[in-house]
Amino acid sequence: MENSTQESHLRSDNSVTYESPYTVYAMALSPTPSPANLNHQRIALGSFLEEYNNRVDIISFDPDSLSVKTHPTLSFDHPYPPTKLMFQPNRKSSSSSSSSSELLASSGDYLRLWEVRESSIEPLSVLNNSKTSEFCAPLTSFDWNDVEPKRIGTSSIDTTCTIWDIEKCVVETQLIAHDKEVYDIAWGEARVFASVSADGSVRIFDLRDKEHSTIIYESPQPDTPLLRLAWNKQDLKYMATIQMDSNKVVILDIRSPTMPVAELERHQASVNAITWAPQSSKHICSAGDDTQALIWELPTVAGPNGIDPLCVYSAGSEINQLQWSAAQPDWIAIAFSNKMQLLKV
Amino acid sequence: MEGPSVSVRKGAWTEEEDILLKKCIEKYGAGEWHLVSARAGLNRCRKSCRLRWLNYLSPNIRRGVFTNDEVDLIIRLHKLLGNRWSLIAGRLAGRTANDVKNYYNTHLLKKNVDRSLDLDPRLNPSDPKLNIKVIKPRPQILSKKSFPICSNEYMKINTTAAAASSTSTPASDNFLNENGEIMWWENLMMNEDETDYQLQQGLTDDIDLSVSGEQTANEKLEVIEEDNCDSLGELYLDDELWNLVNP
Numbered sequence: 001m002e003n004s005t006q007e008s009h010l011r012s013d014n015s016v017t018y019e020s021p022y023t024v025y026a027m028a029l030s031p032t033p034s035p036a037n038l039n040h041q042r043i044a045l046g047s048f049l050e051e052y053n054n055r056v057d058i059i060s061f062d063p064d065s066l067s068v069k070t071h072p073t074l075s076f077d078h079p080y081p082p083t084k085l086m087f088q089p090n091r092k093s094s095s096s097s098s099s100s101s102e103l104l105a106s107s108g109d110y111l112r113l114w115e116v117r118e119s120s121i122e123p124l125s126v127l128n129n130s131k132t133s134e135f136c137a138p139l140t141s142f143d144w145n146d147v148e149p150k151r152i153g154t155s156s157i158d159t160t161c162t163i164w165d166i167e168k169c170v171v172e173t174q175l176i177a178h179d180k181e182v183y184d185i186a187w188g189e190a191r192v193f194a195s196v197s198a199d200g201s202v203r204i205f206d207l208r209d210k211e212h213s214t215i216i217y218e219s220p221q222p223d224t225p226l227l228r229l230a231w232n233k234q235d236l237k238y239m240a241t242i243q244m245d246s247n248k249v250v251i252l253d254i255r256s257p258t259m260p261v262a263e264l265e266r267h268q269a270s271v272n273a274i275t276w277a278p279q280s281s282k283h284i285c286s287a288g289d290d291t292q293a294l295i296w297e298l299p300t301v302a303g304p305n306g307i308d309p310l311c312v313y314s315a316g317s318e319i320n321q322l323q324w325s326a327a328q329p330d331w332i333a334i335a336f337s338n339k340m341q342l343l344k345v
Numbered sequence: 346m347e348g349p350s351v352s353v354r355k356g357a358w359t360e361e362e363d364i365l366l367k368k369c370i371e372k373y374g375a376g377e378w379h380l381v382s383a384r385a386g387l388n389r390c391r392k393s394c395r396l397r398w399l400n401y402l403s404p405n406i407r408r409g410v411f412t413n414d415e416v417d418l419i420i421r422l423h424k425l426l427g428n429r430w431s432l433i434a435g436r437l438a439g440r441t442a443n444d445v446k447n448y449y450n451t452h453l454l455k456k457n458v459d460r461s462l463d464l465d466p467r468l469n470p471s472d473p474k475l476n477i478k479v480i481k482p483r484p485q486i487l488s489k490k491s492f493p494i495c496s497n498e499y500m501k502i503n504t505t506a507a508a509a510s511s512t513s514t515p516a517s518d519n520f521l522n523e524n525g526e527i528m529w530w531e532n533l534m535m536n537e538d539e540t541d542y543q544l545q546q547g548l549t550d551d552i553d554l555s556v557s558g559e560q561t562a563n564e565k566l567e568v569i570e571e572d573n574c575d576s577l578g579e580l581y582l583d584d585e586l587w588n589l590v591n592p
Contacts, residue, residue, distance in 0.1 A: 136425060137425055137426055138425065157425075157426070157432070158426055158429065158432070159432070160479065173480065174478075174479045174480070175479070175480050175481070175482055176479060176480070176481040176482075177482070180432070180435070181432070198435075201484070203484060205482060210480045210482055211480075211482055211483060212482050212483050212484075212485055213482040213483070213484045213485070214484070214485050215484050215485065215486045218486075222376075258486075
């Protein structure tokens with residue numbers, strides 16, 4: 001084991017645990033290998049402290065030695081807890097001088113971009129679209145368009161979604177997307193995104209036709225908020241969403257609007273996070289307050305007794321966050337209390 | 346929304362009217378506002394019934410003095426959201442948008458103007474942006490009837506979709522937009538096999554799902570189910586409520 005590896009990293013063959021000084025909420029896995037060591041996976045962790053001053057730390061995971069390394073220089077202050085962190089998707093490794101740096105975005109009071117270099121982090125921009133500087137509606141989430149990487153869409157509690165051109169630092173479009181707070185947003189392709197809201201609906205938007213949106217699902221009980229939305233990047237027909245205080249993962253097929261194609265109901269408490277497998281269109285992972293992370297394989301025909309998970313993992317406490325590594329698809333990262341844990345699938 | 350109905354009562358609600366409305370909602374629940382007037386034996390439009398219930402009669406409404414915590418929350422939320430009273434009230438259990446707005450305007454407006462002079466500079470980041478035109482897309486609710494698919498047919502969808510994508514049908518060409526891109530998600534939603542289309546057309550005469558004609562990408566599928574008209578109506582009502590509480 002390397003000297004720099006902290007003792008607090010519990011190890012076993014199938015999991016690695018990192019203990020943060022803070023409660024962890026936001027978490028992002030880099031889609032590309034760490035520039036310092038191509039076998040390493042960079043992970044950004046956002047603190048959840050109920051005060052203005054919060055932190056983002058970048059750590060790296062070595063799947064060969066099953067160790068986690070901290071980088072004291074790759075850490076920065078963040079105003080309010082980040083509601084989401086995300087590394088730039090589809091970064092071209094050949095992109096000239098920036099090959100040793102990558103971009104990280106965070107949402108909270110505003111959308112912020114950071115340049116993560118090999119041994120430092122520089123703030124790049126703060127993207128604010130509030131017309132009056134007096135008010136800023138907090139951002140609940142955002143998604144980086146992986147086809148058009150200059151485009152980021154944010155969702156806000158003020159019922160709007162904003163589409164940014166992050167190269168020019170200008171708003172492309174701001175839409176009143178829902179009747180209540182928008183909680184999550186996900187891109188399907190370059191100009192198509194979907195969002196979920198406290199109004200209980202999943203709506204699809206097409207930037208080529210801003211006059212309309214299409215409601216493809218509404219929660220069965222009116223106004224039960226939908227909290228998260230995951231669009232299956234391997235098969236864009238499918239999306240997954242979760243309701244507030246519900247143990248169900250709702251799988252939607254956009255060809256059959258309003259009627260879920262499957263409901264995964266084996267969690268014993270509310271589900272907090274969902275993520276599709278990066279390399280398979282049939283697998284999805286969910287995690288929740290029952291401290292469990294469940295991996296599901298969607299069957300071609302649902303049996304009469306519902307769908308059982310493929311495997312079950314139990315964490316030490318309620319799982320708040322979940323990411324499936326695109327760079328290392330054998331690994332899933334979960335966050336609970338002040339811990340980040342990597343699980344081998 | 347309401348037809349040009351003759352002599353619908355306007356103005357203050359009488360105690361008798363309140364009782365009729367309460368009894369009706371106790372019996373049928375809150376909702377289906379277009380039916381309420383007839384059910385209750387009232388001569389009021391549905392909007393009037395809904396507002397009377399939500400702002401005055403609902404047992405969930407909490408009246409009385411705002412607590413310190415509530416006042417604190419109102420100030421914070423107003424700082425974040427501006428005059429979005431229904432969003433603010435949504436965070437205060439039992440308070441109506443109207444009551445919150447009135448409280449703010451009578452008790453907090455003056456104080457807050459003074460406070461805004463020394464706002465935390467962290468909350469006032471750099472360049473105030475150009476005025477961005479905010480667009481409100483009209484939500485379309487797709488008919489349940491036109492997509493007769495249930496989870497048991499999950500398998501069937503997959504196989505028909507696979508078949509459809511392997512044989513490039515002329516239908517899919519109709520969804521190319523001017524940039525030559527496929528409006529793939531709309532295409533997907535319509536990409537049923539032909540028998541399904543005929544079935545749908547047979548079931549719902551009023552829905553034009555014709556894919557063989559000269560349909561362009563700009564002709565959007567606008568299918569609104571009978572039942573959903575009401576919820577759309579409520580959306581518009583919400584807009585009007587919005588204007589009412591944001592004069």
